[in-house]
Amino acid sequence: MLSSCYASIMRTMQLLARKGGAGKTTLALHLAVAAATAGRSVAIVDADEQASALAWASRRDPDALPILVVAGGRDLALTVARIDAELVIVDSPPSARTRGAWQPDRIVVPVQPSALDLAALGATLDLLGGRELDAMAVLTRCPPRSPEIDEARAYIGRLGLRVAQTTIGERRDYARALAAGAAATENAPRSRAAQEITDLLNEVLK
Ligand SMILES: Nc1ncnc2c1ncn2[C@@H]1O[C@H](COP(=O)(O)OP(=O)(O)OP(=O)(O)O)[C@@H](O)[C@H]1O
Ligand SMILES: [Mg+2]
Numbered sequence: 001m002l003s004s005c006y007a008s009i010m011r012t013m014q015l016l017a018r019k020g021g022a023g024k025t026t027l028a029l030h031l032a033v034a035a036a037t038a039g040r041s042v043a044i045v046d047a048d049e050q051a052s053a054l055a056w057a058s059r060r061d062p063d064a065l066p067i068l069v070v071a072g073g074r075d076l077a078l079t080v081a082r083i084d085a086e087l088v089i090v091d092s093p094p095s096a097r098t099r100g101a102w103q104p105d106r107i108v109v110p111v112q113p114s115a116l117d118l119a120a121l122g123a124t125l126d127l128l129g130g131r132e133l134d135a136m137a138v139l140t141r142c143p144p145r146s147p148e149i150d151e152a153r154a155y156i157g158r159l160g161l162r163v164a165q166t167t168i169g170e171r172r173d174y175a176r177a178l179a180a181g182a183a184a185t186e187n188a189p190r191s192r193a194a195q196e197i198t199d200l201l202n203e204v205l206k
Contacts, residue, residue, distance in 0.1 A: 010087075011088060012087075013031075013104055014090040015028045015089070015109075016096055016124060016135075017111065019094060019121075020094040024092065025053055026140075027200075028090070029178060029183060030174065030183045030184060032087075033183035034201045035201055036066040037186070040087050042067075042086065043083045044091065045068075045079060045083070046070050048096075050093065051070070064181075076102045087205075096127070108204055109137045109161070111152065113146070118152055136164055136204055137156045138168060139163065139164070141170040142168060143169075164203050169192060171184075171193045173193035177193075
């Protein structure tokens with residue numbers, strides 16, 4: 001079950017990683033759908049010119065929640081301020097910046113537990129500009145029972161970034177659901193993917 005203690009604490013969350021293909025859009029959409037399904041009023045903001053989230057929404061029933069809003073870089077602060085929702089989840093491009101007019105309450109950094117992805121994490125940390133306390137790394141595309149997961153957790157911790165207890169596995173259910181304009185919690189509600197997204201949502205919104 002989704003815990004209910006967070007809504008008043010945080011409203012905006014940004015998925016951020018300088019590494020292309022880190023898993024930002026996959027997590028943004030899955031977290032947003034899970035929160036909406038749990039009864040929250042949620043908006044996804046697609047701030048990426050690649051418009052992957054918009055393309056997903058276009059495959060979805062137009063009445064299905066959550067709503068999706070498209071925002072260009074300069075409009076982000078204004079766009080987010082005008083959205084009437086309890087929770088706003090922003091999917092950003094690899095070139096995103098956190099400094100500037102708009103600051104999210106929470107930053108979620110997807111990282112794959114591989115040497116190349118961990119090496120690229122420094123570029124994302126540079127963007128945080130001292131806001132590490134508002135940020136949380138999430139290990140994603142994790143292989144099953146791999147020692148690399150604990151090693152990655154320890155490495156990221158040494159960089160001064162919290163790491164979510166919940167790990168996201170390498171699972172086809174994520175891409176399959178998104179290809180159908182859905183999320184794994186909708187298409188495969190009993191799957192490991194659905195369970196770990198629900199766990200992650202509870203954790204990142206605490
Ligand atoms: N947990 C997962 N299991 C399996 N495949 C995944 C998982 N997460 C992401 N992927 C796949 O990895 C690819 C990149 O994911 P995604 O588009 O979410 O990354 P991104 O950070 O948004 O990329 P970009 O920087 O281009 O916006 C996609 O093909 C997606 O289906
Ligand atoms: Mg993306």
